[in-house]
Amino acid sequence: MSSYHVVIIGGGATGSALAHDLALRGIRVTLVERGEVTSGTTGRHHGLLHSGARYAVKDQESAKECIQENMILRKIAPGSFELNDGLFVAITEEDLAYYDDFMEGCAVCGIPTRTLSREEALRLEPNLNPEVKLAVQVPDGTMDAMRLPLRFLATAKHNGAVIKPYTEVLSFLMEGQTVTGVHVRDHTSGKEYDIGADIVVNAAGPWAEKIARMAGVDVPVQPSPGVLVAVWGRYNNMVINRLHRSGDGDIVVPQRELSIIGTSSWVVDDPDKLDVPEEHIRLMYEKGAEMIPALKHAKMRAAWSAARPLIGSRGATTGRELSRTFKCFDHADEGVEGFVTITGGKATTARAMAETTADVVVRKLGLDIPCRTREVVLLPHTAYYTQ
Template sequence: MTRSAARASRDAPHVLIVGGGGTGGALAHDLTLRGIRITLVERGEFTSGTTGRHHGLLHSGARYAVNDRESAIECIEENAILRSICPGSFEENDGLFVAITDEDMAYYDDFVEGCKACGIPIEELTPEEALRMEPLLNPELKAAVRVPDATMDAMRMPLRFFATAKHRGATLYNFMEVLDLVVDGGAVTGATVRDLVTGSEGDLHADLVVNATGPWSEKIARMAKVDVPISPSPGVMLALRGRLCNMVINRMHRSGDGDIVVPQRGLSVVGTSSWT
């Protein structure tokens, strides 16, 4: 093959990352900061998998503050980290959780308590205050809570990770498919790859291979005779032309389907629905 990376020497740790989405990009960024040599391969265009197919919400964690506090805490911590290390990548527009019915109001106290317990900053608003922020809300709303949600371009932020990793010496290959993993003495030491541009094939060797392929992790792991059961959850979102709101709008109840509107540039993304 014409595009290749040499075997790493003992004094130059080399990591091969399989998968060019958000996880692979962030890992490449982080490891190059630590002086580790990186090669990353992606079978398609960067971010063309699940990374490029989400609604672009930077979660505050509030959505999970009642039923899944561990996830909520992780969300708000990562929210703060990403704002710090990726300035300019987000529309810092905040979000509103809106109560419309008496059933929503019955959830209100648990929601506020959950956010406070998870360290999620909130601001309790009157209906009048919420309507001044978002005039297209239901005028019959009963209450609203402001949270530090934000929106992002699903591809722009990972591409910044790739750019910084490349600037620090990472080697990034798109349209490079992993055909098999190289296993030596029970350890994965590289991958056999095919360049989908030239058709050439060859081996890439590394001290460590990372499987960052998301829903395809099971397929890659099977090449090393490792069982990593994956149960992908498909979903549907509706993208409407025009912005119905400028903040992220959530229904104040247990997270479900069709209860959030995310403004995404010139669109409004309505969702989410998922099933297994």
């Protein structure tokens, strides 16, 4: 193991995958997370293993990342997904008019598709709106939003990474314009201490802007919450998406014995203050029922909000106009050494985000160690707790 030490701030999907990547490359890693791992944004997503088809028309960079990572995750995290595929369903004539663009986008992005007639679609998913015109099968799936990142963390720990939940960064240690570590508080004991680092990586998701400001750097992250509703029961086996541009309430992800209807999208300044607006809950039921009418009277299990960490532009109003791709910032570009931010992206693309970031980190350390996370099979999630 090299003597270089990297501190990762944030125990979400991105930080977890990065800890795994760097540990595999032989770098000493300490990951600090303010609360429990995956408690910020990661644990709260709908659980979609993206095929990329949702972005195939309007956000092709993200769509290509999704299908590539989808295929990699199936190999490195076997047994972690409900692999029932997904359907994009056209309910109205307007949906149908989107079909050609959708198929072309999927073809360009390398997303396999199979077009099904109305009758075929209803045989696969009998609860679909009988008005359905046609459906397109894509390799969507369902993940457990917490347990997939736990597999990254379990493997990182096995390879020597130190994971410290309930440990909050209070300030940065700096020598001039160089970040040399972080000052943290362990909330389980109240004790404060310093952790020295050759490089600090900010993987704080929607909190990335707040963290970056501690080092005097501005990161354009726009926290964009969405409401999700879980109802009891599985109304579908496949992930059901509306065949149209990404919009509110256009996806139903079956998971375990629940169905998750998502999502809405707006923007906020403080990711710690997320409402669950009543009208958004109603909207999820209404829009979900346009695809699966029985959802209208489904019994609610929970309604919640999660903040996406979109790469901002301050003028955004709904968040839908912002790309779902990711970006790694080496803050040396702004005159601050030893500090990198990774943000944007999605749970499906966390491994790729980690690869890009770890490439930047090792280059900054003057090393040349290749990424191995495309091949190494992850330990089971239970290993996070048992080692």
